[in-house]
Amino acid sequence: MSDHLIDLVDISKSFDGQLVLDEMNLYIRENEFVTLLGPSGCGKTTTLRIIGGFETPDTGKVLFNGADITGLPAYKRQLNTVFQRYALFPHLTIAENIAFGLKIKKKSRDYIRDKIKYSLKLVNLEGYEDRMPDSLSGGQQQRIAIARAIVNEPKVLLLDEPLGALDLKLRQEMQYELIRLKNEIGITFIYVTHDQEEALTMSDTIVVMNQGYIQQIGTPEAIYNEPENAFVADFIGDSNILDGIMIQDRLVEILGTRMACVDAGFGLNKPVDVVIRPEDVELTGPGEGAMDGVVTSVIFKGVHYEMEVEANGFEWLVQSTHMHEVGAHVGLRVEPDNIQIMNKPESEDEKAVELDV
Amino acid sequence: MSDRRSTRRRLLAGPYIVWMVLFTLVPLAMIFVYGFTAPQGGLTMANILAVGQKENLKALLLSLKLSLLCTVICLLLAYPLAMILRSNTKSSASLIVFIFILPMWMNFLLRTLAWQILLENNGVINTVLTFFGLPKAKMINTEGAIVLGMVYNYLPFMVLPLYNVLTKIDDSIFEAARDLGANSFWTFVRVTVPLSVPGIISGITMVFVPALTTFVISDLLGGGKILLIGNVIEQKFTTTYNWNVGSGLSIVLMIFVIGSMAVLQIFDKDGEGTAL
Structure with missing residues (x-):
């Protein structure tokens, strides 16, 4: 009180x-x-x-x-x-x-x-x-x-x-x-x-x-x-929200690729939502990141370039001060502590909340 | 090119100009000519000064008294109604307005005649009173009957401008007043009334002026025994055929109308009241 x-x-x-x-x-x-x-x-x-x-x-x-x-x-x-x-x-x-x-x-x-x-x-x-x-x-x-x-x-x-x-x-x-x-x-x-x-x-x-x-x-x-659910992540700032499976503590599988993360306590092989902010996706040379992709669009935003990268069937939103041409082959890398893991919504109510956005 | 277009546009205004000249300016000029001339010819102020004659003055003062009374009653009846309409949802408000305006589609003379039948000594109301063993009431041919007829006929002209002006005030204005500590009374005094001044002015003008100049209502409900200034003027034109004095008195009445509107303008800084 x-x-x-x-x-x-x-x-x-x-x-x-x-x-x-x-x-x-x-x-x-x-x-x-x-x-x-x-x-x-x-x-x-x-x-x-x-x-x-x-x-x-x-x-x-x-x-x-x-x-x-x-x-x-x-x-x-x-x-x-x-x-x-x-x-x-x-x-x-x-x-x-x-x-x-x-x-x-x-x-x-x-x-x-x-x-x-x-x-x-x-x-x-x-x-x-x-x-x-x-x-x-x-x-x-x-x-x-x-x-x-x-x-x-x-x-x-x-x-x-x-x-x-x-x-x-x-x-x-x-x-x-x-x-x-x-x-x-x-x-x-x-x-x-x-x-x-x-x-x-x-x-x-x-x-x-x-x-x-x-x-x-x-x-x-x-x-x-640390958004608690996909709605918050999506509403606050831009973000990549993906389906993932928490293989074990500190290891998540996204789009068929296993990546290290810092979250724990979700259990084994648990479906989760994964949020990665566009500024946290680093573009590298092909083969040097966790997965490879192709740049599909580039927009100049002043402070940075906003790019869309198609990788493993997902359209990633990436913000970077370095420009990569459309069609360029790149690698994607994310630092483990920039991967945010969230529980899937439990009830239908919360799911509806997500779809509304 | 543009000259020709503007000339064509001006031509479109032609019918209205002809209308105004024929039916407003010419009659007005005629009234002034008659008003300031003697029947035998020659300029005179006698027709204007005729208002000072005892019976004319009495009629004018009675007109002022009854039309003021009617205006006050209309304002007191219309304001709460307009407030209720405002607080209703759009659809129910327009239904109430519809019911309210419905009688106005009936001819004004017929509606006033209906009141005559209701108020007569052997009319509907007295019949009902006698049926219940109550004494008959003297209603027809009184000043009260005339005021009743005026209020009945002119009330909508007070409600509509008030309703218009009140609906234009944003809800958040009233909420702001409450938020700043004003209860319903202070909100009404400090916010609602000042903001509805244009509607009040407009309503007063639209009720007071026709009430001041009416002769039909006083004819039908006053039985020709209570003369208003309108009746006096009417008689000058239709009974005694003294168009000169009739015009002179009309000019005096016009001065009163214009004067009262000028006074109202002082309160209506934005000139919104006359816009209706």
Whole structure:
């Protein structure tokens, strides 16, 4: 219990008979940057809305500091939300927008004025007090939306795909902004996105969700390097996902070739899923790697070349700074600790989750 | 080439210009000519000043009173209805709107006549009252009956602009208000009402102006005993054949209409209300 700020206990929710969340359990620690990551329809936004008080779960409880707030209306909760499309009040100036929550709480005029100033400085928009929301760019509006939320000193800030409507360059800038803000004000951020890069950049903890189930919870490094199942591996970054057979501890057979790996404890001759990141496949001269293949396509990506190599009947995705011509015969080699072994999905449910991607 | 095209395009506007000239500008000019001239000829302000005569002034003030009352009642009835419509799903909302608008397909005169039959001293309502041994109520030929007729006829014109403006507000705006600590009351006062101002303005204009100028409703439900300014003007044209005073009073009424719209414009900064 101790350091849990929010606990979701056995939360289920369905809309029009469609199950969106299925007995979900999740806890969020104080001062953590948690990202709910997944494709659209995975239940991440619904989870956020349940925490924010905009949806009531069909079953289960929401605890805040250990107290049950499941039935507490949104306006009584100690958290604030940054909405995807900003949701600034179009009839109010920037200053009035920011002051909205403080005026409701009957704060003094001086307090409100100082807070507006402070929050505008925090989001780098000093001097915008008297502008109207529609005279601001999308990025500026989103900053105001953030200022309007944090000015109320919430314990938790909920962010629902706040960067979704911004262009790529601005999105990257805002990611650093958000990290800075988080460190400066020191509160818990719960962030919803379908963008894996955003999640990897900003989060302390990533919760990967799909079809109402949590697929994996972990640090960005753990999620990227040690995905627990094929869905996570495929959703986070590019990857080669292959069927393999775990011959014995530290030895796996992929596409008829036995390769050394570092995983153990799967048993003997057990079918498994194998994930190999494209940057972990090394291309060598023919005959020098674990298997031979032919390059079928090359694309220049800036930092590296992305190649497809046909080997043992599988189309490998390979990223390398060295270019190999289409049609070139190459060898493929993978370091043992870059081979990630995962259990095959046990239930039909989890299998369906995979096929959906 | 482009000159010829734009000339052709201008030609397309021809019928409308002819229409406007014949049926708007010419009659308007005629009203002004009649309004500012004496029957014997010669310019005069007497027709305009006729509004100061006791019975004309009484009719104008009564018109203002009843049309304001009608507008307020319409607003109070329409706002909750528009809110309910907004919170409904698309399909059920359009069903309610359909049922609501259904009577409007019936002729306006027939609907008002129906009220006459309901409200008459020996009408449907009094028959029912007598049947249950209750005393008869005096309903027809009262100011209340006229206001009832106005509200009945003009309510849809208040509901539709309000519904339009409310459905345009994104749900997340209301959620943002709740998120920032506003309960339903404060959300309504601080967000819903200010954002629906264009609809309120539009609705007020569309109810107040026809209510102010009506003479049919007061004729049918007021029994010719309660005269509104519309009835006075009508009589000048059709009974006493004094087109000059009738035009003069029309000009006064026009000033009131334009004046009230100008006042409303102050509240409607974006000019959205007049767009409907």
